[in-house]
Amino acid sequence: MTIRVVIADDQSIIRAGLTTILDGQPDIDVVGQAADGREAVDLARRLRPDVCLLDIRMPNLDGIEATRLLAGPDVTDPIAVVVITTFDTDEYVYGALRAGARGFLLKGAAPDQLVQAVHAAVRGDALIDPGVTARLLASFSTRPLASRPAQPIEPLTEREEVVLLTVARGRTNAEIADELYISMSTVKFHLAGLMSKLGARNRVELAMWAYETRRVP
Structure with missing residues (x-):
């Protein structure tokens, strides 16, 4: 293409x-x-x-x-x-x-x-x-929030929380797979789940949400 x-x-x-x-x-x-x-x-x-x-x-x-x-x-x-x-x-x-x-x-x-x-x-x-x-x-973790960050339509699973943190730290799909000992298809599955639950359109929005909700130390 x-x-x-x-x-x-x-x-x-x-x-x-x-x-x-x-x-x-x-x-x-x-x-x-x-x-x-x-x-x-x-x-x-x-x-x-x-x-x-x-x-x-x-x-x-x-x-x-x-x-x-x-x-x-x-x-x-x-x-x-x-x-x-x-x-x-x-x-x-x-x-x-x-x-x-x-x-x-x-x-x-x-x-x-x-x-x-x-x-x-x-x-x-x-x-x-x-x-x-x-x-x-x-x-993002210290910026005063204009409004309360959107809440997920369903609670995040434990694995989704872990994947979310790796995205917030700028990891690529391949790096996430290596770091968490999971396949690339599993990484994509979790990312799709996160985007669906959070109404995010891309990983930048996932990363910003993770920081705005104070999930990143």
Whole structure:
């Protein structure tokens, strides 16, 4: 399968560089480019790419609001979004993930991380730049909550609680399988159960819920 990508950044040189990296992959095709957030949303809605790669600071509509319009909780048919930016402040990262982003990368990330983030987004996984992951997720445990976190429609099983903690710590499916001595299919089974019970659409939302409910030490 060829992964179709739309790139949005207000700097043409950045768009060109990202396009060169992604178009150099045998299974990725950059099908559109936008210079601002509004153009990005219109282009994505028209082309329906598999992944949108959005900068945060853009004219007309910033990347966080563009993410919310394309992948937010109220979107019926969301498009996977990966945010890439030079700014790694907690508010930007938190806002992007809350808006529905499936990944967050700094522009200084290695090209292979960019490719991995696109692949992860298509799979429904998430890749957050290692330089901000631990600090960001840890901040959830001390951040005052605007509202009480949603409760699961059914109590989590003991095994689901364990799997949830590994997800919150940024483990991949393969790492979870190795760590818990279970098969990949069992990992996927538990993740599906967690998403169903918590109403989460991806592992980023699972991780945020684990931190917001103070499950992570």
